[in-house]
Amino acid sequence: MIETAGLTKRYGDKRGITDVALTVEEGEVFGFLGPNGSGKTTTIRVLMALLRADRGSARIAGMDCWQQSVPIKRLTGYVPGEPSLDPNLTGGQILEYFAHLRGGVDQGYLKQLVKRLDLDTSRKFRQYSTGNKRKVVLIQAFMHRPRVLILDEPTNGLDPLNQQEFDHMVKEVRDEGRTVFLSSHVLSEVERNCTRVGIIRTGELVRVGGIHELKDIKRYEITIVFTDSVPPKAFDGLEGVAHVDALPDGRSIRLAIQGSADAVIKAAAQHRVISLTSHEPSLEDIFLRYYQADGRAPETEHVA
Amino acid sequence: MWLSNIFFKTLRDFRVAIVGWGIGTGLLVYIVLASFASLVTTPQARASLVTLAHGFSWLAQPIAVDTPGGYATFKYGPVILLMAIWALSTGGRIIRGEEERGSMDVLLSLPEGRTRVALQKLAAVWLALLGMGLLIALLVFAGGRTAHASFTFIDSLLFGLNLALVSAVFAGIALLLSQFTRERGSASGLTGGLLLVSIVLDMVHRVIPNAEWVSRLSPVYYYNLSRPLVPGYGTNGGAMLGLLTVSLLLSGAAVWLFARRDVGGTVRLPAWLRLSRAAERREPMLPANDWSLRSVYWRSLAMILGATSWWTLGIAGFAAWMVVVVKQTESQLASIYQSSPALKGFLSTLSGTNAISNAAILSALFAFVPVALMAFTVIQANRWSADEEEGRLELLLATPQPRLRVMAARFAALTTSTIFIAVVTMIATLAASVLSGVRLDGGNVAAASLSMIPLALLIAALGYAFSGWFKTAFDTGLLTFLLAMWFFISFLGPDLKWPDASLRVSPFYYYGTPLLHGLAVEGTVGILAAAVLALAVGTFRFARKDIAV
Numbered sequence: 099m100i101e102t103a104g105l106t107k108r109y110g111d112k113r114g115i116t117d118v119a120l121t122v123e124e125g126e127v128f129g130f131l132g133p134n135g136s137g138k139t140t141t142i143r144v145l146m147a148l149l150r151a152d153r154g155s156a157r158i159a160g161m162d163c164w165q166q167s168v169p170i171k172r173l174t175g176y177v178p179g180e181p182s183l184d185p186n187l188t189g190g191q192i193l194e195y196f197a198h199l200r201g202g203v204d205q206g207y208l209k210q211l212v213k214r215l216d217l218d219t220s221r222k223f224r225q226y227s228t229g230n231k232r233k234v235v236l237i238q239a240f241m242h243r244p245r246v247l248i249l250d251e252p253t254n255g256l257d258p259l260n261q262q263e264f265d266h267m268v269k270e271v272r273d274e275g276r277t278v279f280l281s282s283h284v285l286s287e288v289e290r291n292c293t294r295v296g297i298i299r300t301g302e303l304v305r306v307g308g309i310h311e312l313k314d315i316k317r318y319e320i321t322i323v324f325t326d327s328v329p330p331k332a333f334d335g336l337e338g339v340a341h342v343d344a345l346p347d348g349r350s351i352r353l354a355i356q357g358s359a360d361a362v363i364k365a366a367a368q369h370r371v372i373s374l375t376s377h378e379p380s381l382e383d384i385f386l387r388y389y390q391a392d393g394r395a396p397e398t399e400h401v402a
Numbered sequence: 403m404w405l406s407n408i409f410f411k412t413l414r415d416f417r418v419a420i421v422g423w424g425i426g427t428g429l430l431v432y433i434v435l436a437s438f439a440s441l442v443t444t445p446q447a448r449a450s451l452v453t454l455a456h457g458f459s460w461l462a463q464p465i466a467v468d469t470p471g472g473y474a475t476f477k478y479g480p481v482i483l484l485m486a487i488w489a490l491s492t493g494g495r496i497i498r499g500e501e502e503r504g505s506m507d508v509l510l511s512l513p514e515g516r517t518r519v520a521l522q523k524l525a526a527v528w529l530a531l532l533g534m535g536l537l538i539a540l541l542v543f544a545g546g547r548t549a550h551a552s553f554t555f556i557d558s559l560l561f562g563l564n565l566a567l568v569s570a571v572f573a574g575i576a577l578l579l580s581q582f583t584r585e586r587g588s589a590s591g592l593t594g595g596l597l598l599v600s601i602v603l604d605m606v607h608r609v610i611p612n613a614e615w616v617s618r619l620s621p622v623y624y625y626n627l628s629r630p631l632v633p634g635y636g637t638n639g640g641a642m643l644g645l646l647t648v649s650l651l652l653s654g655a656a657v658w659l660f661a662r663r664d665v666g667g668t669v670r671l672p673a674w675l676r677l678s679r680a681a682e683r684r685e686p687m688l689p690a691n692d693w694s695l696r697s698v699y700w701r702s703l704a705m706i707l708g709a710t711s712w713w714t715l716g717i718a719g720f721a722a723w724m725v726v727v728v729k730q731t732e733s734q735l736a737s738i739y740q741s742s743p744a745l746k747g748f749l750s751t752l753s754g755t756n757a758i759s760n761a762a763i764l765s766a767l768f769a770f771v772p773v774a775l776m777a778f779t780v781i782q783a784n785r786w787s788a789d790e791e792e793g794r795l796e797l798l799l800a801t802p803q804p805r806l807r808v809m810a811a812r813f814a815a816l817t818t819s820t821i822f823i824a825v826v827t828m829i830a831t832l833a834a835s836v837l838s839g840v841r842l843d844g845g846n847v848a849a850a851s852l853s854m855i856p857l858a859l860l861i862a863a864l865g866y867a868f869s870g871w872f873k874t875a876f877d878t879g880l881l882t883f884l885l886a887m888w889f890f891i892s893f894l895g896p897d898l899k900w901p902d903a904s905l906r907v908s909p910f911y912y913y914g915t916p917l918l919h920g921l922a923v924e925g926t927v928g929i930l931a932a933a934v935l936a937l938a939v940g941t942f943r944f945a946r947k948d949i950a951v
Contacts (some may be wrong), residue, residue, distance in 0.1 A: 194688055196797070
């Protein structure tokens with residue numbers, strides 16, 4: 099459904115994207131992961147014919163994204179990264195305006211979306227909070243039941259309840275065999291919704307694969323606070339432990355874990371533990387550790 | 403240094419405006435002073451100038467107009483107050499604009515009190531106005547030297563200071579109003595209206611006897627009490643101090659209110675001033691049948707409906723008023739003809755017969771009408787450019803609307819508004835001529851009104867084309883510069899004895915004097931063709947460019 103090959107875009111002498119090549123099948127929910135400024139939005143804006151590629155090709159449903167942008171947009175729903183709309187229109191007016199520009203939509207479905215995301219459509223766009231602005235653009239992207247949804251960080255600013263509703267909406271789209279291209283820098287969001295992912299860094303696609311492939315790059319941190327001082331070497335070399343640090347208070351240890359934490363938990367149980375906290379590192383951390391620290395050149399890995 | 407605190411950062415933001423407005427306004431006066439000698443080459447010409455100026459005393463008080471300083475002060479009259487537009491627009495923006503963008507939240511997260519933040523911004527506005535005043539003073543003094551005027555450098559400085567002070571009053575009004583409005587545009591728009599009202603109030607005492615008390619309500623009246631460039635008139639220290647005091651009071655009240663209200667909210671009005679809940683307009687949940695949402699064209703038209711209404715009122719009202727004024731000054735004109743053979747000869751050459759001398763005077767006044775219409779389209783072209791730059795076209799262009807259609811629809815809406823304003827101006831002029839008894843050729847009035855349309859569309863099309871390459875601020879600056887340049891080429895070029903080839907650079911040359919001589923067909927078609935060409939270039943560029951980069 100979406101195909102790019104050698105897609106390159108530069109902003110004068112500044113980097114945009116270089117040789118991005120990816121394929122998204124019909125009915126697939128494809129996650130497009132990358133840290134801030136990695137080139138996700140540039141790729142998406144080229145797909146939406148808002149930017150003209152310097153080199154390479156981008157096609158949606160077999161049509162060229164630049165040459166045949168109008169028929170492509172009939173098939174597409176789009177959520178931009180930074181929604182900007184007429185501040186003096188109400189949410190309801192914006193939705194009806196875009197409905198008209200799309201040649202009309204099912205009003206019943208539109209009302210249903212408004213209700214599901216709990217949007218007050220009588221307020222002006224400028225009066226909306228960030229989350230409510232996001233709801234308006236989400237509804238306008240979904241309301242005409244497009245074959246392809248191109249979503250650039252669509253849940254930014256949404257509260258957990260609405261994020262959950264968004265996940266349901268994406269699931270329904272997937273169940274109906276429609277395609278979603280979802281850009282995000284939140285690993286867990288991509289894990290929840292996507293079947294395949296592409297990872298972009300400094301404008302280059304460094305990895306494309308199934309969602310399970312994420313696990314080998316996913317690393318999380320555990321901080322354990324003991325009653326007494328425990329030497330870091332007690333955890334060195336344990337299965338799944340990538341890195342161990344002793345914290346300045348002398349009683350805490352921070353571990354970077356990749357894979358199972360079973361060995362760490364068992365080792366910790368040998369001592370008196372006050373607390374144990376685990377958190378997911380940011381995608382930026384992952385990229386820094388996996389793709390910069392070891393100095394490995396980022397070549398695209400396509401994993402089946 | 404420029405980013406070391408809020409004051410310097412704000413001042414840095416104003417650097418282009420200080421230079422642009424300071425030099426621009428200063429040059430206006432410089433050109434008039436430099437061209438003064440060519441206007442009074444003979445005693446008859448000097449006498450004609452004095453008599454003619456008295457015919458327009460309603461507009462600006464003519465004092466010593468046969469001197470360079472007196473003539474420059476009279477010539478610009480209220481026009482010089484254009485500088486207050488920057489002041490009021492900035493006054494509306496410095497606090498409310500930051501709130502609209504959301505950047506005020508960040509500013510107020512710094513360890514600085516609200517009052518201190520607001521005062522730093524305000525101080526930057528005042529210093530910017532003083533900077534503009536200084537640049538104006540330097541150019542006025544230079545112009546005075548060229549014209550061998552009698553005023554001193556101190557007089558020039560006082561002229562610049564007086565202008566800065568009256569502008570500061572309007573900045574203060576806008577700043578105060580912005581505490582009560584949710585948008586900076588509303589505060590600036592209201593203050594713009596008050597500026598216009600102030601100018602009219604100041605005129606009242608010159609037209610209606612014993613009505614000076616009405617004019618005293620206007621800040622412009624106190625500005626006009628000081629005329630440092632007019633020999634023997636001098637400066638009214640009390641009036642200048644009064645302007646400073648009012649400006650300080652208004653700004654102080656605004657800062658006091660800002661320190662006490664919610665950021666992003668407005669000052670709570672007394673209950674009797676608030677709309678009742680029943681009176682508040684409630685938008686239907688999903689207004690599927692709203693006419694203004696049916697297409698890009700209708701939406702674009704709805705967007706400029708308010709502006710179109712106000713500009714129509716202003717432009718058509720001005721044209722009709724001119725007709726009435728010409729009728730009222732008819733007897734004065736008759737005596738001018740008797741006392742000034744040179745002027746009589748000049749008008750007879752222009753009009754052919756004495757019988758249409760009213761039309762000749764009206765034609766001269768009517769020259770301002772296309773300039774006003776072009777100013778309207780410059781603002782609308784700026785809006786197109788701003789919409790693209792601020793990302794408001796992104797979602798629109800993600801719908802199955804070709805770029806060509808989106809741009810054409812926006813331009814078509816602007817064309818509709820322009821035609822509407824021109825047609826209403828024509829009707830108002832004709833109605834005023836019938837009601838006041840001024841005999842005007844209906845065909846010529848139609849030609850004068852309708853041939854403004856290509857002029858207005860030309861500058862709008864240039865704005866659309868420039869927006870393909872330039873940022874909004876530069877685009878608007880370029881258009882404003884072009885408009886000012888064309889105006890001065892056409893209206894001061896002949897005084898300066900510029901060659902015909904130079905005068906042809908301005909589109910006003912091709913507009914001609916349709917109120918006297920009917921439609922300049924070739925010129926109008928030429929301007930229209932230039933507008934179409936500029937639009938074609940703009941469209942070609944827009945269809946191929948990266949959006950919002």
